[in-house]
Amino acid sequence: MSAAPLLELVGLTKTFPVRNAFGRITGEVRAVDGVSLGIDRGEVYGLAGESGSGKSTIARMIMGLTKPSAGDIFLEGRNITGESGTRAYGRKVQMVFQNPGSSLNPRRTVGQSIAVPLDAHGFPRAGRAARIAELLEMVQLPDEFVSRYPHELSGGQQQRVAIARALAVEPSLIVLDEPTSALDVSVQARVIALLILLGRRLGLTFLFISHDLSLVRNFAQRVGVLYLGKLVETGRTAAIFEHPEHDYTRLLLASVPVISAEEEAIRPQLPIINGEVATAAEVLAGLAGTPASPTQGRGQRV
Amino acid sequence: MSDVLLSVRNLAVDFSTYGQVNHVLNGVSLEVAPRSHVALVGESGSGKTVTMKAIMGILRQPPAAITGGEIVFDGRDLRTLAPAERDRLRGTAMAMIFQNPMSSLNPVFTIADQMATILKYADRRLGRARGRTGRIDRVHEVLAQVRMRDPERVARSHPIMLSGGMRQRVLIAMALLSEPRLLIADEPGTALDVTTQAQILKLLKDLVEERNLALLMITHNLGVVRETSSYVYVMHHGRIVEEATTDALFANPRQAYTRNLIASVPRLSGGTDFVALAGAEARP
Numbered sequence: 001m002s003a004a005p006l007l008e009l010v011g012l013t014k015t016f017p018v019r020n021a022f023g024r025i026t027g028e029v030r031a032v033d034g035v036s037l038g039i040d041r042g043e044v045y046g047l048a049g050e051s052g053s054g055k056s057t058i059a060r061m062i063m064g065l066t067k068p069s070a071g072d073i074f075l076e077g078r079n080i081t082g083e084s085g086t087r088a089y090g091r092k093v094q095m096v097f098q099n100p101g102s103s104l105n106p107r108r109t110v111g112q113s114i115a116v117p118l119d120a121h122g123f124p125r126a127g128r129a130a131r132i133a134e135l136l137e138m139v140q141l142p143d144e145f146v147s148r149y150p151h152e153l154s155g156g157q158q159q160r161v162a163i164a165r166a167l168a169v170e171p172s173l174i175v176l177d178e179p180t181s182a183l184d185v186s187v188q189a190r191v192i193a194l195l196i197l198l199g200r201r202l203g204l205t206f207l208f209i210s211h212d213l214s215l216v217r218n219f220a221q222r223v224g225v226l227y228l229g230k231l232v233e234t235g236r237t238a239a240i241f242e243h244p245e246h247d248y249t250r251l252l253l254a255s256v257p258v259i260s261a262e263e264e265a266i267r268p269q270l271p272i273i274n275g276e277v278a279t280a281a282e283v284l285a286g287l288a289g290t291p292a293s294p295t296q297g298r299g300q301r302v
Numbered sequence: 303m304s305d306v307l308l309s310v311r312n313l314a315v316d317f318s319t320y321g322q323v324n325h326v327l328n329g330v331s332l333e334v335a336p337r338s339h340v341a342l343v344g345e346s347g348s349g350k351t352v353t354m355k356a357i358m359g360i361l362r363q364p365p366a367a368i369t370g371g372e373i374v375f376d377g378r379d380l381r382t383l384a385p386a387e388r389d390r391l392r393g394t395a396m397a398m399i400f401q402n403p404m405s406s407l408n409p410v411f412t413i414a415d416q417m418a419t420i421l422k423y424a425d426r427r428l429g430r431a432r433g434r435t436g437r438i439d440r441v442h443e444v445l446a447q448v449r450m451r452d453p454e455r456v457a458r459s460h461p462i463m464l465s466g467g468m469r470q471r472v473l474i475a476m477a478l479l480s481e482p483r484l485l486i487a488d489e490p491g492t493a494l495d496v497t498t499q500a501q502i503l504k505l506l507k508d509l510v511e512e513r514n515l516a517l518l519m520i521t522h523n524l525g526v527v528r529e530t531s532s533y534v535y536v537m538h539h540g541r542i543v544e545e546a547t548t549d550a551l552f553a554n555p556r557q558a559y560t561r562n563l564i565a566s567v568p569r570l571s572g573g574t575d576f577v578a579l580a581g582a583e584a585r586p
Contacts, residue, residue, distance in 0.1 A: 050495035184345040184522065185566040193580030211496065214525075214567070218574040238572060255500035256570050257525025259552055263570040270500060275508075276449055277501040279467075 004077045005038030006205050007173055012071035014057050031057045033229035044206045046220030048213055053226040055209045059175050063095050091121050094166035098178040100158035104150040110161050111146035117168045135164040156187035175207045192219055213256050217241050225249045242266055251283045307484055307516050308334040313371035315352055326352050328540045334516050341519045341527040344537035350520045354486055358398055359388055390427045396484040397477035402493050403469035407461040413472055414457035417441040424480040444475040467498035487519045503530050524567050528552055536560050
């Protein structure tokens with residue numbers, strides 16, 4: 001934690017107006033509410049949360065696809081809040097989307113898709129074919145794939161193409177938005193393995209956005225848990241999973257279906273109210289009602 | 303025969319597209335006992351959804367064609383049953399819960415309207431008479447069974463006014479309307495957040511016990527299988543490759559396919575080595 005983080009978010013906030021049936025603004029939703037976190041060079045930072053937690057909005061703000069309402073984004077120590085989304089920034093930060101079926105243009109061949117960022121960033125035409133071949137090799141696809149179309153590929157192969165496209169301009173940070181949630185588990189394992197190997201080989205930094213806590217546990221070194229736009233808990237993944245401090249984190253972990261006794265042993269108990277599994281709102285309301293909630297695992301946080 | 307509610311034997315289904323015939327199911331056999339919780343697990347393309355559709359009699363033929371086997375429900379082979387007889391069973395003795403609650407509900411009608419309509423046709427098929435008030439009473443009753451805290455308010459609501467978890471509960475309530483003996487659930491809770499999914503799985507488990515139901519659950523999620531089912535069929539390339547009690551399957555998977563599938567699931571306790579997993583397999 002001594003060196004400056006590669007990416008730093010400071011009080012990042014995004015509000016969306018709520019309109020009534022006549023289009024008049026009647027209020028606002030705080031989709032992201034004062035999120036501060038730092039991502040170190042070479043690490044995988046997991047952002048975990050359920051739908052509506054704001055994790056995709058954070059990704060969009062980092063990518064410059066959505067303007068923050070407040071707060072700052074620092075990349076390599078420089079405040080880039082106004083310029084994220086510019087060409088110079090795009091060269092450093094790339095993104096892999098959830099559904100490769102829709103993030104790849106169906107009318108472009110694999111080679112043409114990978115060439116788009118190369119062209120946009122002025123890569124010389126002469127070395128382009130060699131660079132594309134190199135990228136395909138990196139994501140472990142045969143070079144004849146260069147002339148295939150997305151529909152000829154499996155979901156896992158499509159996602160490898162999306163990864164190759166993100167790698168094309170040698171970014172320092174790659175934002176992964178649920179990159180394997182549309183894939184079967186055996187394919188997921190191979191895509192994650194590829195990301196781990198590429199990360200090591202190229203010294204990449206990943207912001208990994210996921211709702212799958214078991215996957216976050218095994219891929220990310222640090223994790224931030226989001227609930228309704230707020231970061232409720234952050235720290236080393238192992239520490240948080242073994243000793244969750246926040247009631248919401250505990251509920252989230254308790255809800256994960258697991259396949260072994262070891263996992264059951266570390267998983268918190270599901271909160272039950274009147275014979276039913278309590279909702280997040282109930283759990284957090286209960287927390288508010290009973291100020292002396294049982295503490296556990298103090299001192300484990302980083 | 304009395305201890306088997308549903309028995310599928312050697313079911314074979316072909317799909318023909320553009321003159322090409324694909325064998326999608328190659329002799330699938332499975333059994334569901336009354337009051338049991340059975341899972342059919344497989345990855346995409348394994349044939350689990352086709353199996354389910356064939357059982358429910360909602361497989362579109364063509365392009366599909368059932369080319370062999372039996373589907374015996376309560377001692378009767380559904381394949382040889384007259385269409386009218388079969389319709390009488392569907393949505394009554396056997397009912398289904400679909401995966402996506404939003405696309406299974408009509409946005410323009412209230413929950414009460416939609417459920418009462420289903421009940422009206424179910425009653426008609428069964429030759430029962432029940433007035434509108436009687437139907438609405440029954441709707442409130444099943445909504446309470448799926449733990450809706452205010453069944454009357456939910457009944458008056460349109461789908462858009464309900465959360466994803468509540469919509470899934472409404473679908474379960476719809477399936478329960480005619481007191482089915484077999485419930486087939488397609489990826490229950492998969493479209494939901496994990497905390498909501500936990501609630502739905504607990505509800506399904508409780509219903510199997512309380513309502514004298516048998517549940518056949520189709521899923522790709524091994525965690526969901528282990529949390530809820532007592533017996534598992536593993537499907538791959540249109541075949542059942544392994545079957546066992548849930549405990550035995552996870553303790554001692556016999557087939558390489560099952561072992562690999564279980565190994566691929568990341569563990570909440572950590573220690574999943576993706577690189578080693580990928581290295582153990584042939585490169586694509």
